Amino acid sequence: MSKRFPGRKLSFVRLTIMVVAIAVVAGAGLVGWNRFQDAQAAAASPSIFAGYVDVTATPTYAFESPVSPQAKSVVLSFVVADHSNPCEPSWGGAYGLDAAAQSLDLERRAARLVQQGGHVAVSFGGQANDELATVCTDPGKLATAYSDVVQRYDLDTIDLDIEGSALENVASIQRRAVAIAALQKERLQQKKPLAVWLTLPVDPNGLTAAGRAAVDHTLAAGVELAGVNIMTMDYGSSKNPTETMLAASIRAAEAAQVQVGQAYKDHGTPLGAESVWRKIGLTPMIGQNDVKDEIFTLADAAGLQRFAVEKGVGKMSMWSLNRDATCSPNYPDVTRVSDGCSGVEQGSALFSEVLGAGLLPGTAASAQATAGENSTAKAQMTQTPVVDDPATSPYVIWNESSAYVGGDRVVWRRNVYEAKWWTRGDIPDNPVLAAGSTPWQLIGPVLPGDKPAPTVTVPDGAFPAWAETTVYHQGDRVLFDGHVFEAKWWTRMDSPEAALQGSSNSPWLQLKNDAVEKLLNAASK
Template sequence: MSQRFPGRKLSWFRLTAFIAVVALLAGAGYVALGRYNDARAASAEPAMFSGYVDVTATPSYSFEKPVSESADSVVLSFIVSSKDKACEPSWGTFYSMDAAGQELDVDRRIARLLQQGGSVSVSFGGQANDELAVRCTDVAELQAAYASVVERYELSAIDLDLEGPGLSDTAALKRRATAIAALQSQRLAAKHPLSVWLTLPVAPTGLTAEGTSAVAAMLDAKVDLAGVNIMTMDYGGSKAAGSTMLEASTAAATATHAQLGALYKADGQDFGADWLWRKIGLTPMIGQNDVAGEIFTLQDAVGLHDFAVAKGVGRVSMWSLNRDATCGPNYPDLTRVSDGCSGIDQKGKLFSTVLGEGLSVLPTQSATSAPAQPTVQSTFPTDNPATSPYPIWSDLAVYVEGDRIVLNGNVYMAKWWTQGDVPDNPVATDGLTPWQLIGPVLPGDKPAPQVTAPAGTYPLWSAAKVYDQGDRVMFDGRIFEAKWWNREESPLASLQGSPSAAWKLFSNAQVAQILATPDGK
């Protein structure tokens, strides 16, 4: 029998080389396929922008009136443990959720933002007070506390901002992770999945040891983390002399990326680089930081945005939307951090616009729970005094600053003295109308309780008496305080909204506080 290929025998050397080449090509193909799948998985998760809002800061920030397209996605901050009840959520210890709904109109303002296509998430923790898991030591009660916030505001995403004891307390880390994992499982079973972001302090070298422990605790408890949001701010001595805030922030992000890879690998999850970038969020403190000399500029914001887009970072945020403005001329010390301005001249630009350019909003409401977009209608809702939270507007009544009324299914607040001005006048400009739209009347609303001081709380006003600054009187069932020495100047002028009135009218909240204080102060 003749040979088909005479003179060409395959030696062991050639066979080994051939196998090696095939293996190399197969390996390269596997790596390329892995990188493709990694990039594909990462691109399936949209990059998002969401700005933090300090709910209890003064002056109050109207998050229901977005100043830019990027500002319509907000992370409301901070839910913490209440002063008196460890497992009861509160806004900054100042307001229970019910009180915030009544006094700050939080629920109504959320509804108004959602009507406009915005989105809302809630952050637990922060630097100033105790995150719920620090003081609430019963895991079942802790889970119920988190759930009460998620259910009240119909959230699909939450943020856990861990600082101070919230980060260093290892028992709290475990309790929190266990409670959040159980809540996630419960929400998933109800077909309302809950996205969870972990927000942590960082240095240019990456997460601190406490930060990596916090991530590990979540992974150990089988929490499905949406990502780790690093606070690229307040570096202090960890930032190299002469380096910019942008350089420190990008270094921190790069180091965190490597740390997350190791943490997920230790948990048995080995993901690609692109996917890991989607698991990272960046949150700078705009303008003047708490650390003297650290200033995050608009130029830094441009650079951080470009870095985030290039790397495919999953989330960009900022602290805070309250501060996204140039300070006014009456705020002289720009090195002193303000809750209401950035401390730098923004030259008419907004950090939220720069950082959020081209990014989507943070999805927080499920498709089934999100309110429908407002549609054109030929008739207005009927205002029912029995279910309206505030009095129905009347063109005969006199309203002063802070008074709230209901008209055509919406709640409005008076910005100054007004009578006869229709709150929903379609042609009135914002600077001229005396009314501010707060949000819609909500299902389940009922008339707000009127806080009245009992007769005798303070003496009745008398035209014959001389009053000194700080003296308090009763007039028409309400409490007034003298602004200066006066005589024969009736508190009626204050009721009518006169700026030159000698008397200051106490609000419902102030009256309630007086009645709750034994000495009436």
């Protein structure tokens, strides 16, 4: 080469340019490879939709009968500390776990949703009542409380909703994180991994200082977070008055994504941008928010859904599925938040369908597992006759000759049904009747461990037998055909038989078992 190009030498400047060029190419290649790895990691975690259900709200929301495919994935809310026993989990402080099974049939309804390919998670905390870790200071009892809920409902996903004063309680945040990390480790050893979402309030600038600290404490304790779910709602004075709810929510999401990414980096596990977005959940409060002037519209929902799909957020949710309906005309003030409607005119549209479009219900793993379980169950049903056993059935076995009134529950072919009105001889699982025609509502399957519900035996003489010629006044109680009835008004010669058959015009009201039991207990004192 020296002969062909005499005198040409590789100068220091040229050498420097060459080295820089090689470094740039190598760096670009490394960046490209990192982005590829980030995209692959993000793709391994599907974006999901799961709407919150307020379990103790009135009227009771029938989540086991989903109104849309997107509503088949639910986050049942909220498990909190029992008012009298701070280390005992309860639903909203109103029902213990056993009471919820009996009064709300919660486990059976959850099982029914899973039968249909749905997914069930549970949220601890919320705005009202006391989250377990804030009042249960015994580490062992706290861990047991969380574990009891996870095992009872066989959960693969839980949500920790920390807000209000609980967010400022650093000691409880640390207790909770330690307990949940231990529970995750235990479940993993049992080959039942547990996904954990941390739900926190935000303003349009992202997580608050207390929220960022909660993320840090949770990661420091070793909790493997599925993600940080931000409540894009109730911004108050932090939102610019001219800013839309959609714009404020997007701004909050973008800020939170940066904050969560920094938290992982600070804890020695840096993530790529796409992977961090998979660690973000968005939960708007549909329709009328708690702040009077804040209304999250269907148009806002469509915009947030587009943003979520574009960014690849890990989870979209909403508060709540109970509220996903237009308020009826008899609800006088739609600016006052309702548990049962959104406060905006929805027409035939559903917020769950708009927000959940393009997202998977539940988790991919749970959906695959459910599909496998359903296939196995169907195969077993075709091979083995279904036999109802009174010894393991929570309610009486349906009988063709017996009459049932609205609210009565029976077991038929290993499923529990509730009568919608008086019926006799109508098979509960008649496949040719439309939902509006059948007198039976399917509640859910008979569960492992079920046993007959306790029956109330009325002792002889506890109530007088109904007599045709006796005059009865409002509040008088009688015994007829083994059932206790109470007079609604003055009556004579009106048999309680009509009430037994479900007539609303009867002067008699049939008392349910729990009411009869209370009367008998009061009489024995």
